[in-house]
Amino acid sequence: MDEINPSNLIAVAVAMVIAAGIPALLPRLPLPAVVLEIVLGAVVGPQVLGLVHPGARLNFLADFLGLGMLFLMAGFETDPKVLRGRPIRNALFGWAMTAVIAFGAAMLLNMLGLASAPLYTGLALTTTTIGTLLPMLRDSGLLAPPYGPMVLAAGAIGEVGPVIALSLIQAKDRAPEQALIMIVFAALAAGAVVLAQRASRSSFEGIVTRTMTTSSQLPVRLAMCALILLGVLSEQLQIEVVVGAFIAGALTRAALERQHDEAMKARLDGAGSAFLIPIFFVTSGVRLDVASLVSSPIALTMAAVYALLMLVARGAPALLLYGADLSLRQRVGLALHSGTQLPLVVAITAIAVRHGAMSSAQGAVLVGGGILSTILFPQLAKLFLEAEPAPQPVKARGRWAFWV
Template sequence: MPGHPSLLTAAAPVAPLGGHPLVLMLTQLTLLVVCAYVLGRLANRVGLPAVVGELGVGVLLGPSVFGRLAPAASGWLFPRDAGQFHLLDAVAQLGVLLLVGVTGVSLDFTLVRRRGRTVVWTSLLGLAIPLGLGVAVAMTLLPGTLRPGQTQPMVFALFLGVALCVSAIPVIAKTLLDMGLIHRNVGQLVLAAGTMDDVVGWLLLSVVSAMAVDGLHTGTVIEPILYLAGLLLVLTLLGRPLVRAAMRWAQRAESSAAVVVTAVAVILLCATGTAALQLEPVFGAFLGGILIGTSGGVSLASLAPLNNGLSAVLAPVFFATAGLRMDLGALVHPAVLAGALLILGIAILGKFAGALFGGLIGRLNRWEVLALGAGMNARGVVQLVVAAVGLRLGVLNTESYTIIVLTAVITSVMAPPLLKFATRRLEITSEEELRRREMEPLLN
């Protein structure tokens, strides 16, 4: 009916983002990109990968430093407004999804299959040991001030255990790329074992989160496992041939951009699928990268433009954003500081123990075990996501949240120098040299 109000409302276009929110987001992005580049270069100057400096940007610009030195300016530049922060998060999420997808393309399944026993045992023990230690310590040693009063002790303990047992594929991937180690055998082992950790870790997070909301029942445990099994079946039977056909078409296209666009579409589509199943989209992006890498005939040189943009802009924004939620002020309380040191020690010890036992089973030497343990210790943003979920569900309070975030940052910063120290003592094999030449576009 002409003039009907509902029809007029439906036909009205959605107003674009503008005014103060747009100005603020662009200002934030400019500052984060520039500071991440500067601190990344400084990290390189002292022999560390750029990701160390990029993680430090968020800590410096967040409430821990800038928020205390200039609270008024910090409140304007990074307001505690969820909608404004989500605009920045959207850009950061795009960066991490593409970063993890490109990393999945680089995974060498020939090595993974050959060293499968090492990967499986390192991953499983690296999950089980810190999970068990975290639960035990939370139930017996941690002060009650770290647990919200309404949270059941077992739920809090399980949540803490899950937070300590995860690894972080985004940080691992960026570290290996920055250090030029992704082509090394130990880098491939870290990547494969970290992927298994992420899969199991996200399943455990789904179960514990459901327990916090609805309590423990059969559906809490079974549903995430069924979703994962169905996803892997669909990707194997349908996704792999479709991606192979799409990538071969892109390789034949006249435009060099066709491969990049097709790869981005596959990665984002897989991430969308896992998000729709209430699994982590980062896991889907990694599966999309694996599908591309195993489709046959895809040259890593054709993905170099995508990787250059990721390394220069999108990935640094993601890592810089990760530290903006962290506040070190809670550590002035002795009980919180003691709890932080205890949890940090358990987190580091648990992953190194998993790498040690997994390495012994796989007959790795001591330097390979050290590198594997260092890489697996990089929890980074996955642990930050776990902490954010716990805070949102009321399982964690401000103090326990800060401890988990601090553990994520310290383990991520600790990993690169240990990796560098260990890998310098490992002889480069002919297999690694061949893989380096194949991956050279991603390493430059």
């Protein structure tokens, strides 16, 4: 493994601070930190200023710890309380519709010669980034019923569904015994999550309560240990690290009593959102094929096309399935929030490019579409939802009524 280049670390650290500082200094600027991290990574990268040239150590920080922490947070944020009842039924049915639309669109683009790797391309179009949206939803008071449970369930499935689909996509290219290993690993992990939720936790609860606020931070260390253990195990079994990381997050949440969720999330945010996850996004910007994205009108057009497909794939189910639960404006808002996709798009394209399944040029175009979705869709959703007269469900003409 190569030696760490000090200039790499300094440039990445400064980019991380600037990306967090701009929204803090300019709160009215509709640019989430994740967008700025990718853009600033591209600026300090080899294609612009040339301050950062990623080597093996930086790639390890980004692809194992940073990307792993992103999916650990996604697993931890998958709240079992929202995975029940009508919201989850709508979310599951909606994601199935999304998958049909997304993979169909990707296959069509592939036949037209406009995209390769249709499975990874389609998968990137099926995501929702609830972690990026949560602060905006919370600040706008949109987490209350009826809208809150619906958007939280849609967001949760928009993270869980792609992780499962990613495992299936990779399993199809493996030998039968490797695919069987992946299936057994997933089944054992699901069983472990269920057991952790149902197990007697009286002794462990006391330890968590005593150490949550002390310098030892035992619960956080256990979560980091689970991330590393399951990440390494995933690599040894030739399973993508993000699968093990997601399971580590789900196990962490399942092992804790509900009263610790917010405190634990704050501490994971401190390690993840302040340090490890920004390293992944800045490094992704460093590796972004900027030249292919900005030098071709076709590439820029395709970025806009991908943003539109993200909205259609995730938004159409919101309009079609929620007529009995939400007003038209709320359904439009849900469609726009569901179509906000950047972080997981970056993760999926990084995996596809690393495995040689997707060109760096197409990966850059997909990330460009994700950037557009993250800049535009939450702001448009805000306009629609601010004009909503009252947060009450409406009686529509039926499950499929989207014109009322």
